[in-house]
Amino acid sequence: xxxxxxxxxxxxxxxxxxxxxxxxxxxxxxxxxxxxxxxxxxxxxxxxxxxxxxxxxxxxxxxxxxxxxxxxxxxxxxxxxxxxxxxxxxxxxxxx
Amino acid sequence: xxxxxxxxxxxxxxxxxxxxxxxxxxxxxxxxxxxxxxxxxxxxxxxxxxxxxxxxxxxxxxxxxxxxxxxxxxxxxxxxxxxxxxxxxxxxxxxxxxxxxxxxxxxxxxxxxxxxxxxxxxxxxxxxxxxxxxxxxxxxxxxxxxxxxxxxxxxxxxxxxxxxxxxxxxxxxxxxxxxxxxxxxxxxxxxxxxxxxxxxxxxxxxxxxxxxxxxxxxxxxxxxxxxxxxxxxxxxxxxxxxxxxxxxxxxxxxxxxxxxxxxxxxxxxxxxxxxxxxxxxxxxxxxxxxxxx
Numbered sequence: 001x002x003x004x005x006x007x008x009x010x011x012x013x014x015x016x017x018x019x020x021x022x023x024x025x026x027x028x029x030x031x032x033x034x035x036x037x038x039x040x041x042x043x044x045x046x047x048x049x050x051x052x053x054x055x056x057x058x059x060x061x062x063x064x065x066x067x068x069x070x071x072x073x074x075x076x077x078x079x080x081x082x083x084x085x086x087x088x089x090x091x092x093x094x095x096x
Numbered sequence: 097x098x099x100x101x102x103x104x105x106x107x108x109x110x111x112x113x114x115x116x117x118x119x120x121x122x123x124x125x126x127x128x129x130x131x132x133x134x135x136x137x138x139x140x141x142x143x144x145x146x147x148x149x150x151x152x153x154x155x156x157x158x159x160x161x162x163x164x165x166x167x168x169x170x171x172x173x174x175x176x177x178x179x180x181x182x183x184x185x186x187x188x189x190x191x192x193x194x195x196x197x198x199x200x201x202x203x204x205x206x207x208x209x210x211x212x213x214x215x216x217x218x219x220x221x222x223x224x225x226x227x228x229x230x231x232x233x234x235x236x237x238x239x240x241x242x243x244x245x246x247x248x249x250x251x252x253x254x255x256x257x258x259x260x261x262x263x264x265x266x267x268x269x270x271x272x273x274x275x276x277x278x279x280x281x282x283x284x285x286x287x288x289x290x291x292x293x294x295x296x297x298x299x300x301x302x303x304x305x306x307x308x309x310x311x312x313x314x315x316x317x318x319x320x321x322x323x324x325x326x327x328x329x330x331x332x333x334x335x336x337x338x339x340x341x342x343x344x345x346x347x348x349x350x351x352x353x354x355x356x357x358x359x360x361x362x363x364x365x366x367x368x369x370x371x372x373x374x375x376x377x378x379x380x381x382x383x384x385x386x387x388x389x
Contacts, residue, residue, distance in 0.1 A: 011110035011147065011154040019115060035099055039281055040318050042120040044109045073109035077116035077307075078315030 012073075016043070020076030022091040024069055028054045030088035033064040037080035037089060045074040100282050102128040111154035113146045116314030118304030118321065120146060121278045122220045123155075123191060126302075129288030130216070132157060134187045135174050139167040139201060141193035142227040142306075143220070167192050168204030168217070175213040187292060190217045194235035195225045198261045205261075209270045209297040216291050216298045219261055222306040230309045234259040237329075238375065239368055241311075241360040253363060257375065262301040266335045272298040273335040278305075279321030280332070283343075287334065294336075303330045311359025323354040328380050333387075342387045351376060 026037075031054075038046045048065040056062060069080075081089040106127035113120040119142050127134065137160045138144055144161060147154040162170040171190045178186045192201055197219040205217060224242050225231040232242040237258040241247050245254040265273045272294050276284040284302065291298040305320045307313070312320060324330040325345055332343040351373050355361040364372075 007151070008153045009151045011108045011112075011152045014110035014148070014152065016110055039099075039101060040121070042113065042117050042124070042317070043111070043115075044105055044107060044124065048103075070109065075115035077317070078313070079116055079317055082315040083318055 015072045016075055017072055020074060020094055022076045022078065022093050023071060023074065024076070024078070024080050024089050025092050026067060026069065027088045027090065028066065029056055030086050031056060031061070031066065032058070032086055032088075033061045033066060034085065035065075035067060036083055036085065038067050040079050040083050042077065042079065043073050043075055045070045046080065101125065101285050104128060104132075106130075106132065106134075106156045108154045108156065110148070110152075111146045112148050113142070114306075114308055114314075116307045116317045117142075117146075118278050118306060118317050119143060119193075119220045119222060121281075121317070122218070122284075122302045122304045125278065125281050125284045126189070126191070126218055126288055126300075127155070127157065129285045130187050130189055130292060133185055134158075134189050135160065135178070137162050137167055137170045137174060137188070137190045139170075139190075139192050139196040140164045140227070141191075141196050141220075142222070143191055143193070145227060164196055164200045166204050167196055167201045168206070168208035171215045171217065172208045172211060172213045175215050188213075188215045190215065192217070192219055193225075193227070194219060194221045194223060194261075195233045197221075198235040198259050199233055202261070202264075205299075206264075206268065209265065209268055209299065212296055214295050214297070216288075216300065219299070219301045220304045221301055222304050222309060223258070224306075224309050226306045226309045235261070237372075239355075239361055239364050239372055241363065242309075247363045251363065262299065262333075262335075265299040266340070269338075270299050270335075271296040271337060274299075275301045275303070275330065275332050277303045277321045277325050277330065277332060279318050279325060283332070290334075290336070309360070311362075312357050316357060320354070320357055323349055323357065327351045327354040328376050329354055331380065331383055333383060340386050340389075342383050 054066040231244045274287045326349045
């Protein structure tokens, strides 16, 4: 059997959380599922998930996919917080 | 809400771009529009290191690294090679920075466009050589601080005006030329979709702000890109089969707002800001005239 060189590894296996000084935290009661944070994330660290636990008071929004932050890959730039039109994202200082 | 841009991702998480990188967003949007059947050629630039060191890769599509000067030649070869294999349905994309487009890669780009290969050349314009440490390029605007144009006591900031490669491409009569901004992803996706539908050479210039190079807060990347368009510093336009269309922003802001957000312009005095305003206004009038003709 010929030995094949390892071609590549997806960068998803890397953990970038040490780059971060502040982390975004979503307040799901204010979130309207507009997905603007997902649209502007340069690190693809916001996933759209269907999770019945992430509830808002408005039932209309509960049927939609909710944004969920992947803290392994978020670099804490704060674009999601700056662009959220409803103030549903807060940047929290990382403690060691 | 229905998503306004395609959901599929072709850039993986865990790439090594800085926090708040505009170039990472530019690649994300362009690949969303181009789809999985795309081969990307990247010269020396920030994007040469963003996918990660060996054996990591952040792109889900084939990727070819080229030398600084030969991006245009590389995409020509890729295109002809794919055609010879009967893979005409594949798209060929070049993703070069402003140094690899406006300075070092200009002749290869011009030649590739002239030969008329079916390729898309994307220039992500972060207005200096950011990867090697913020050196001045010909795409750096007037007044900007860079490490090779340090301000200091003699005020040696960049005195020359920005070179607009998209204007050069229009002068060369490339079938589709557009400028886009990451602040308006829907508009960017529309332009990429038009470029994908056209058979022949295409050129898109994307303004992609750089937090360490422009000295602004990482959270303001989208705000800065929008302000650049609203203050007319970076006009969005399209040139398709001989017809020039200029996007006129409904909301306009002052240029001082755009400049004051960035540390690279903080040394400018009122007189210098006024000369920038005059130059921007002059260019805007020229573009309006171009649209009317």
